[in-house]
Amino acid sequence: MSMNVAFTGFEGGAERFGIDPKTYARMEINSINRAGRRIKRDLLVEPMSAATGVKRVIFNDRIAFRPATSNVPMGKIVPSSHGIPARSFRHRSFDPDSTGTRAKILVAWWNGEKVAAGFINPLSKRRLPLATRSEKARAVRAGTRNPHIKRYRYSWGAVPQNAQAPSAAALMGVMMDDGRQAQAADILAEEFNIDLDKVLF
Incomplete structure (x- = not known):
C-alpha cells in the first residue's frame, strides 16, 4: 500500500490568487514535500512505533517518502513489504x-x-x-x-x-482509515497555507 500526497481539484489556483504560475507551482511542490515528511513522521512512524514497540528508526527505514518535483508534482509514501x-x-x-x-x-x-x-x-x-x-x-x-x-x-x-x-506495508494498510486520510489532507492544506500567507501578506 502506498499513499499519494498531492493537490486535487485545485486547478486554476494561480489565477484565482493572482500569483505567478511558476511561483504557485513551486509553492505546491514545497508544501507537498513538507507535508509528506510530516505525514510520514506524525501519522505513520510515531504511532506505528507506539503501537508495536518497534523502534522509530526501523519504520523510518522501512517507509520511504518520494518527494514531488516540477516534472511530477506529487509526493508518494511507499512502505516496504518485507517482513520485520x-x-x-x-x-x-x-x-x-x-x-x-x-x-x-x-x-x-x-x-x-x-x-x-x-x-x-x-x-x-x-x-x-x-x-x-x-x-x-x-x-x-x-x-x-x-x-x-x-x-x-x-x-x-x-x-x-x-x-x-508482518511488514510496514501491512501495518500501514490496517491503520490508514478515513480519519487518518483526513488528517493527512489537513496537514497538506496547513503547509500550503503557510506558503500562501508568505506570498499574499
Whole structure:
C-alpha cells in the first residue's frame, strides 16, 4: 500500500490568487514535500512505533517518502513489504503445543495483537521468536530440471533463524482509515497555507 500526497481539484489556483504560475507551482511542490515528511513522521512512524514497540528508526527505514518535483508534482509514501523481525516488536508466546516446546508468537499490532510466522520455545531461557522450516510448491513445466521434485524445502541447518512479523506495508494498510486520510489532507492544506500567507501578506 502506498499513499499519494498531492493537490486535487485545485486547478486554476494561480489565477484565482493572482500569483505567478511558476511561483504557485513551486509553492505546491514545497508544501507537498513538507507535508509528506510530516505525514510520514506524525501519522505513520510515531504511532506505528507506539503501537508495536518497534523502534522509530526501523519504520523510518522501512517507509520511504518520494518527494514531488516540477516534472511530477506529487509526493508518494511507499512502505516496504518485507517482513520485520518479530523480536523487534513487543511480543509474547501463546498456546504451546503438546510438547510444550513450541508456542505461537503474538506481536503487538494496531489496536491489538497479531500472530507472526514462527514459534517460541516457552522452556527456553531467552524465548526468542524463531522461524519454522517451510516448504513451497515448485512450478514444474516442460523442460524443468528434476521434474520429480515437487516442492522446495527451506532449511538453515543447525542454526535457527529469526521469525518474521508482518511488514510496514501491512501495518500501514490496517491503520490508514478515513480519519487518518483526513488528517493527512489537513496537514497538506496547513503547509500550503503557510506558503500562501508568505506570498499574499
